Amino acid sequence: MLTHIPISPLPPERFREVLGPEYAEVEExxxxxxxxLAGRAIWHINSTAVxxxxAELLHSLLAYARGAGVDVRWSVMAGEARFFEVTKRLHNQLHGLDGGEGGLDSSELAVYRDVADRNAExxxxxxRPGDVxxxxxxxxxxxVExxxxxxxIVIWRCHIGGDHPNETMRGAWSLLRPLIEPAHSYVFSRTEYIWEGLDSRKAAVITPSIDAxxxxxxxxxxxxxxxxxxxxxxxxxxxxxxxxxxLDGTVARVDRRARIEQDGTLPPNVPVLTQVSRWDGLKDPVGVLRGFVEYGGxxxxxxxxxxxVADGVSDDPEGAAVFQAVREARLRLDARARARVHLVSLPMDDIDENAAMVNAIQRRSTVIAQKSLAEGFGLTATEAMWKSRPVVAGAVGGLKEQVVDGLTGRLVDPTDLEAFGRAAG
Structure with a gap:
């Protein structure tokens, strides 16, 4: 059931050049x-390695932890397609969106518990006792239990949430709260994401980060x-x-090609607006397309x-449907507009190669978008700013904590396509 992900150690020492004198705190x-942590294993369990x-955070952070001499391990849960359909609904509900489907019924809860119990056993x-x-x-x-x-020692880590709790979010909390309450600690990405009804003494906030x-x-x-x-x-x-x-410092080469829907290749020197994300309705790629075409300057x-690639992420059953919706929206454009829109699906066979592709695309871009309707944190914004690219982002979730409106980019109402298009254009 569980898939154990190999972790190659990386030297934390490489951050000395970035942190300067502050690296002394890292050494301590x-x-x-x-x-x-001597004699203990530190386990990280999630639902996908790519x-x-x-998954991206774990690939880097666990490698540095192992390089620091800590016995960290990473395992990925296994489950049937139905399990990931259920957990995707929970994911959306924790963002405050239910899609009109309401709460989980008894059969869906049974699927969730069955897969969880098998992985837990x-x-x-x-x-071993004392492991984390x-x-x-x-x-x-x-x-958890x-x-x-x-x-x-069990720590439940929640990377998602919403700015303003609603009944959908509270319904998901009510379902999950009894499952996580036995944990020794809860870690959230933002203070606003800490659930009502949890013991606040056990809650902590750790913001995610990129690996330079x-x-x-x-x-x-x-x-x-x-x-x-x-x-x-x-x-x-x-x-x-x-x-x-x-990531390990060795030299490699990009060999694979992307699956690209385009009428022609990208011309040199033209301005480029880019959004990099899963094919996920919460990232609103159709809205990005419409805002760009209808209101871009x-x-x-x-x-x-x-x-x-739409079938490349095991825990996201909606990817193929969202990509098809974007594809159909592009095909409905007139020829001139369609020629300026490129749908790029990157292979996931080699995560380092995939990352290099994203790096090159972001560096070719003039502006980076992250027009999420809801967002746990959205580190694509920090990636863009690390590369000195301005960001146009939805004023939601962790994006509000990364983008300084008017300085490093623009924050817009993600439901206002005109505001987005004009800011990005």
């Missing part, structure tokens, strides 16, 4: 962690950006090798809507 923390922010065979178990997001809530029984040294964020020379875009099929090929550096600008 490493020494304390080695002493406190696609989405949680398998994990309990591996966990981090359980990420609603998919894992059903494992069994891990506590196994003698582990990952293939997604490392500096890329313009020639490398061009070579990668050529290789994936977004621009005309010139045959140059698309070389990048993997430049007839020369091009739009790149970029995401994983």
């Amino acid at each position: 923390a490493i020494i304390r962690a080695r002493s406190l 696609g989405g922010g949680v 398998e994990l309990a065979e591996l966990v 178990v981090y359980l990420h997001d609603p998919q894992t809530a059903g494992l 069994r891990m506590v029984e196994a003698g582990a 040294f990952s293939p997604k964020n490392e500096d890329l020379p313009p020639a490398t950006v061009t070579a990668i875009l050529d290789r994936i099929g977004l621009t005309p090929t010139n045959g140059e090798p698309a070389v990048f550096r993997r 430049s007839d020369e600008a091009h739009l790149l809507l970029v995401g994983p």
